[in-house]
Amino acid sequence: MFGMDDPAQTLIQLERYILDGRMEMSEVMATQFTEMFLLRKKRTADEQIMLVKGLRILCDVLLARGKADRAVASVGILLKERKKLVKTLRIGAPHLLEQITPEAEDVHRAANAYAAGGKTRAARKAYAKAEKLAPGNLASALDACRHVGYEAKLIDRLASTSASSGHVIYADSTFTLRPPASKQVDAEQVRQALLGAVPHGIGNAALCASEAERIKNEMDAILSGEAAANAQLQSALDAMKPKHDYYEYG
Secondary structure, three states: OOOOOOHHHHHHHHHHHHHOOOHHHHHHHHHHHHHHHHOOOOOOHHHHHHHHHHHHHHHHHHHHOOOHHHHHHHHHHHHHHHHHHHHHHHHHOHHHHHHOOOHHHHHHHHHHHHHHOOOHHHHHHHHHHHHHHOOOOHHHHHHHHHHOOOOHHHHHHHHHHHHOOOOOEEEOOEEEEOOOOOOOEEHHHHHHHHHHHHHHOOOOHHHHHHHHHHHHHHHHHHHHOOOOOEHHHHHHHHHHOOOOOHHHHO
C-alpha cells in the first residue's frame, strides 16, 4: 500500500503527481494513504499530521476531478481530524501549533467543497467563517462570489477586502494582490468579479467599479513602467534612502 514505508516521501510524490497532471493516480494514492492512517485507531502526533496533510491533498484532487460528493465527505473528515491534531499538539507539543496550516485555509477548502456539492448554505457559512478567522481573506471572498454567486453581502466583502489588500504586484508574468490575511490572488480575476457585479447594481456598485478601475490602472502603470512591479518593496527601499545629502554640509 502507498505510504507504508515513508509517509513523508509519499506526500512529496503525491505533490509531484499533481504538478504533472496525473490526477487519477493522485486520487488513488491519496485515498489509500489516508485510509491507511484512518484504520489506525491510536495514532501518534506525527501520524495525525500525515493524515491531515493527506486529507487536504485528497480534498483538492477530488475537487479538481469534479467529484464533489466525495470531496464534501473528505473535507468533513479533514475538519474532524484537524481538531484532533490541534488537541494532540496542545497537550504534547504546543510549540508546533503555530506551524500548522491556518484554520482559515481549511475552512475555505471546505467552503469550496460545499459549493461544488450544491450545499450553498453551508458554503456561504464557511466562507464567512474563513473571513472571520482571517479578516481580509481575499482568496475566500473571491471564491465565495465565483462559487456561490453574486449576492450583496458577498460582493461587498470582495470589494472591501480588495480595497484593503494593497497594491497590485507583478511577478512571473502575473498580476496579483497579496493581502496579509490570505494567499496571493490573481488580480485580473478579482477585477473581473468586481466588474461582473457592477451592471446589476449588486451591493456597493460604486466601490466595485472604483476597485476594478484601481486594479486596472495599477496594472497599466506597471506595464508602462510608471510604477514599480512591487510597490510595497519600492516603498521600503525609498524609506531607507537618506533624507538629506550629508555631503552638502561639508
